[in-house]
Amino acid sequence: MALKRVLIVGAGLIGGSMGLALSRRMPHLDVDAMEVNAAYREQAAQLGAFRRVWHALDSAPSDYDLAVLAVPVDAAVHLLPRVRGKATWVMDVCSVKRPIVEAMDRVLAGSRGVPSHPMAGKAQPGPIGAEESLFEGRPWIFLDTHRPPAEIEELVRSLGARVVWVPDADHHDRLMADASHGIHLASQCAVLAAEMDHSAIAEVAGPAFWDVTRLASSPSEFWVQTLSANRDHVIAWLRRFESAARAFRAALEQNDAAEVRILLEEAKRRRARADAARNTN
Amino acid sequence: MALKRVLIVGAGLIGGSMGLALSRRMPHLDVDAMEVNAAYREQAAQLGAFRRVWHALDSAPSDYDLAVLAVPVDAAVHLLPRVRGKATWVMDVCSVKRPIVEAMDRVLAGSRGVPSHPMAGKAQPGPIGAEESLFEGRPWIFLDTHRPPAEIEELVRSLGARVVWVPDADHHDRLMADASHGIHLASQCAVLAAEMDHSAIAEVAGPAFWDVTRLASSPSEFWVQTLSANRDHVIAWLRRFESAARAFRAALEQNDAAEVRILLEEAKRRRARADAARNTN
Numbered sequence: 001m002a003l004k005r006v007l008i009v010g011a012g013l014i015g016g017s018m019g020l021a022l023s024r025r026m027p028h029l030d031v032d033a034m035e036v037n038a039a040y041r042e043q044a045a046q047l048g049a050f051r052r053v054w055h056a057l058d059s060a061p062s063d064y065d066l067a068v069l070a071v072p073v074d075a076a077v078h079l080l081p082r083v084r085g086k087a088t089w090v091m092d093v094c095s096v097k098r099p100i101v102e103a104m105d106r107v108l109a110g111s112r113g114v115p116s117h118p119m120a121g122k123a124q125p126g127p128i129g130a131e132e133s134l135f136e137g138r139p140w141i142f143l144d145t146h147r148p149p150a151e152i153e154e155l156v157r158s159l160g161a162r163v164v165w166v167p168d169a170d171h172h173d174r175l176m177a178d179a180s181h182g183i184h185l186a187s188q189c190a191v192l193a194a195e196m197d198h199s200a201i202a203e204v205a206g207p208a209f210w211d212v213t214r215l216a217s218s219p220s221e222f223w224v225q226t227l228s229a230n231r232d233h234v235i236a237w238l239r240r241f242e243s244a245a246r247a248f249r250a251a252l253e254q255n256d257a258a259e260v261r262i263l264l265e266e267a268k269r270r271r272a273r274a275d276a277a278r279n280t281n
Numbered sequence: 282m283a284l285k286r287v288l289i290v291g292a293g294l295i296g297g298s299m300g301l302a303l304s305r306r307m308p309h310l311d312v313d314a315m316e317v318n319a320a321y322r323e324q325a326a327q328l329g330a331f332r333r334v335w336h337a338l339d340s341a342p343s344d345y346d347l348a349v350l351a352v353p354v355d356a357a358v359h360l361l362p363r364v365r366g367k368a369t370w371v372m373d374v375c376s377v378k379r380p381i382v383e384a385m386d387r388v389l390a391g392s393r394g395v396p397s398h399p400m401a402g403k404a405q406p407g408p409i410g411a412e413e414s415l416f417e418g419r420p421w422i423f424l425d426t427h428r429p430p431a432e433i434e435e436l437v438r439s440l441g442a443r444v445v446w447v448p449d450a451d452h453h454d455r456l457m458a459d460a461s462h463g464i465h466l467a468s469q470c471a472v473l474a475a476e477m478d479h480s481a482i483a484e485v486a487g488p489a490f491w492d493v494t495r496l497a498s499s500p501s502e503f504w505v506q507t508l509s510a511n512r513d514h515v516i517a518w519l520r521r522f523e524s525a526a527r528a529f530r531a532a533l534e535q536n537d538a539a540e541v542r543i544l545l546e547e548a549k550r551r552r553a554r555a556d557a558a559r560n561t562n
Contacts, residue, residue: 139484139485139486164485166485178474178482182471183471183493186468186474187467187489187493188548189467189525189529190464191552192551193522194463194518194521195459195517195521196456196459198551199554199557199558201456202558204400204420205420205555206400206420206460209460209461213464213555215493216552217552220549224545227529227541228536231533231536237474237476238474239530240473241470241473241474241526242527244473245470245523245526248466252512253512255512261501261502263469265501267469268497268498268499270472270479270497271494271495271498273480274482274486274494275483275498277479277480278483
């Protein structure tokens with residue numbers, strides 16, 4: 001198979017950025033989009049990235065080599081039966097993998113479905129925030145259980161992404177609770193825990209405050225869907241998170257400096273493991 | 282009073298950076314340091330910022346216009362009675378203000394003590410990490426109850442810092458629980474909550490993970506002292522933090538997407554208040 005015709009289903013931030021990058025870096029591709037939101041459709045057309053921007057799946061032809069589901073998890077699962085007739089291969093870019101894999105295996109009989117997940121985003125949603133470089137240097141996760149054909153892996157690399165393999169959908173979703181979904185909730189909780197007004201806090205805040213709380217500015221709809229789709233692993237993460245906070249509180253309540261030090265050193269040791277792995281990438 | 286002779290007590294990251302910046306930006310000042318740690322003393326001498334680096338307070342002369350206590354809170358309280366005879370004015374740069382103010386009011390009868398707090402730091406401790414620009418654009422907090430003479434405010438502005446006033450020591454310490462001490466614990470808890478090994482998490486982590494967890498790399502000793510010195514307000518912050526985490530967990534356990542959305546929107550609204558106040562600074 002050689003990829004020639006690609007349909008991006010959902011011209012939001014991720015779909016728009018994929019369109020921009022593909023049209024500039026793989027100019028031999030014909031890249032179309034389908035977007036149901038009229039404002040997004042207009043913004044997507046203005047990117048100059050898409051040959052056509054369809055307003056509905058039914059209008060689009062059925063001879064694509066690849067369709068990319070760049071919509072929230074629930075929408076991706078819902079659209080899958082209708083996308084199956086439009087393209088040889090169907091890849092998704094959703095943030096949770098179990099519902100997608102379950103639907104792909106059922107609807108596409110497994111063999112034509114490519115679950116994937118680029119670790120990229122920004123606070124500004126929609127195609128208006130699209131950037132050709134959005135995926136540059138970012139992990140793009142595939143599952144060992146659903147290996148893509150070489151052409152699709154190549155396409156992802158052409159976006160500048162770093163291909164990462166994880167064993168399966170459940171492993172992915174557990175990793176995401178630790179690496180992303182829980183991290184987002186930690187940021188929200190750090191904002192919600194404040195006693196003083198945030199305009200007063202801003203006056204005295206250093207970089208630590210701005211870095212740790214910045215995820216509270218993220219688009220709520222995306223996160224409601226993502227957290228709900230991975231709720232079992234996120235709930236388990238929150239239990240461990242509450243337990244860590246209680247351990248710090250108990251040590252401070254007992255004025256036990258040695259125990260506070262042990263907790264800080266354990267966190268430092270774990271973060272250093274992450275740093276070491278990052279530096280060898 | 283015109284400032285001519287300054288003694289920095291403690292040539293660590295903050296003291297070393299103050300020395301560098303003052304020697305380059307206020308060359309009419311004589312800036313000395315006192316540092317008990319031999320390795321730090323050698324690194325401080327190599328900065329080329331200090332006229333003399335004393336190894337003990339007793340060796341230093343007693344005719345300084347200003348002594349700056351750039352040591353942890355406990356050490357600052359401990360050194361205050363011995364520093365009072367060395368300089369007309371004594372300023373501290375500690376991260377918690379109630380113990381300092383209590384000691385200054387007792388030992389210096391209030392009038393010569395200037396409690397202050399620059400919101401600056403980095404993961405690398407010691408004078409080896411010192412930077413002339415460390416305070417550039419950063420808040421430097423003074424208390425309305427202990428206003429410094431114009432010369433000291435001028436000195437702080439010459440470091441590039443943005444002078445911020447708060448009503449009193451307790452107000453400062455409450456603000457710090459929200460803006461700094463709690464934020465640090467949120468970062469530690471986000472690391473400690475992980476189920477998977479951090480070398481595997483690093484493979485798939487995006488910028489959110491690195492930003493939110495970076496404070497886990499901070500020097501433990503400084504944080505043990507800071508959290509202990511502000512323990513009542515930090516404990517209260519942790520209770521609110523745990524409560525926020527439980528609220529997210531309850532909403533997810535009940536699969537209540539509307540409630541998850543309410544919590545995310547509330548965090549976003551508060552973070553936007555901080556952003557708005559930041560942008561008007």
